[in-house]
Amino acid sequence: MKFLFALSFLLVFSNIAWSSLSIEGSYQGKNLYVQNPEDGDGFGFCATKVTVNGDVMPGGTSSSAFEIDFSLFNIEIGEPVFIVIEHNDGCKPKILNPEVLLPRSTYKVTDMSITSTGKLVWKTTNEQGKLPFRIEQYRWNKWVEIGEVQGKGKSGSNENTYEFQVIPHSGENTVRVAQVDHSGTKKSSQEVKFTSTTPAVEKNPVKVKTVINFTSGGKAVETKYEIFDAYGNIVKKGFGSSVNCENLLKGAYYINFDNKTEKFFKG
Numbered sequence: 001m002k003f004l005f006a007l008s009f010l011l012v013f014s015n016i017a018w019s020s021l022s023i024e025g026s027y028q029g030k031n032l033y034v035q036n037p038e039d040g041d042g043f044g045f046c047a048t049k050v051t052v053n054g055d056v057m058p059g060g061t062s063s064s065a066f067e068i069d070f071s072l073f074n075i076e077i078g079e080p081v082f083i084v085i086e087h088n089d090g091c092k093p094k095i096l097n098p099e100v101l102l103p104r105s106t107y108k109v110t111d112m113s114i115t116s117t118g119k120l121v122w123k124t125t126n127e128q129g130k131l132p133f134r135i136e137q138y139r140w141n142k143w144v145e146i147g148e149v150q151g152k153g154k155s156g157s158n159e160n161t162y163e164f165q166v167i168p169h170s171g172e173n174t175v176r177v178a179q180v181d182h183s184g185t186k187k188s189s190q191e192v193k194f195t196s197t198t199p200a201v202e203k204n205p206v207k208v209k210t211v212i213n214f215t216s217g218g219k220a221v222e223t224k225y226e227i228f229d230a231y232g233n234i235v236k237k238g239f240g241s242s243v244n245c246e247n248l249l250k251g252a253y254y255i256n257f258d259n260k261t262e263k264f265f266k267g
Contacts, residue, residue, distance in 0.1 A: 116194050
C-alpha cells in the first residue's frame with residue numbers, strides 16, 4: 001500500500017512542469033514590475049520563484065502583479081543583474097518595464113585633450129552602463145562620425161580613460177565624443193581643437209570621366225570623401241586616394257573631401 005502511494009505521488013509530481021523567464025542588464029536605480037497571471041489550472045498564480053543574481057527574492061510571487069526590488073539585494077547602480085522568473089508551464093509572466101535595465105548615458109568628462117598629431121584622450125566618471133563612445137569630427141559644416149570606442153561602464157567616483165587616433169584634415173580640426181542610449185537621446189562632450197600641419201588636398205581632374213584622384217604636393221594622398229548628386233543624395237563615400245566614378249551618370253555632383261566641398265561634372 002505504501003509502495004502504491006509513493007508510486008502515485010511520483011507520477012503526479014512528474015507531470016508538473018516548470019519553465020523560466022530570464023532578463024539581464026545593469027541596475028539603473030529603478031525596479032522591475034511583473035504582471036503575474038493566474039496559473040493555467042486556476043490554482044494560484046503563474047510565477048513560482050524569482051532569483052536575482054542567484055539570490056531568491058523574498059516575499060514570494062502570490063499576487064497578480066509584483067515588484068522586483070533591487071534594494072533588497074544590495075546592488076549598486078551600474079552593476080550587472082541577471083533575473084530568472086520560474087513559472088508553471090502553460091502560462092507566462094510579463095515584465096512590464098524591461099527598458100529600466102538598459103544603460104543610460106550619464107557620463108561626465110573630467111578631462112579631454114588632443115595633440116597636434118590627432119591623439120585624442122578623454123577621462124570620464126559616472127558611467128552607469130557600457131555604451132560606445134562615438135568620435136565625431138566637424139567638417140563640411142556638419143559633425144561626421146569617424147570612429148567608435150567601447151565604454152567601460154561603471155566607474156563611480158573613479159575615472160575611466162580612453163584614447164583614439166584622429167586622422168587630421170588640413171587646417172583646424174574640431175573633435176568631440178558622444179553617446180546615444182536606448183532612449184535615442186544623444187549626449188555630446190565639449191569640443192577640443194588642434195591645427196594640423198597636414199598639407200591641403202587637391203582633387204583632379206576638373207572634368208571627371210572615370211576616376212577622381214586626391215593629391216597633395218603632387219603626390220597621391222588618402223582622404224575621407226563623400227559624393228552627392230544634384231538632389232543631395234549621397235552616391236559614394238569612403239577613404240582613399242582615388243574614387244572610381246565610371247558608374248556615375250553624366251551631370252553635376254558635389255564632393256566633400258579633406259576640409260572642403262567642391263562641385264564637379266561627370267562627362
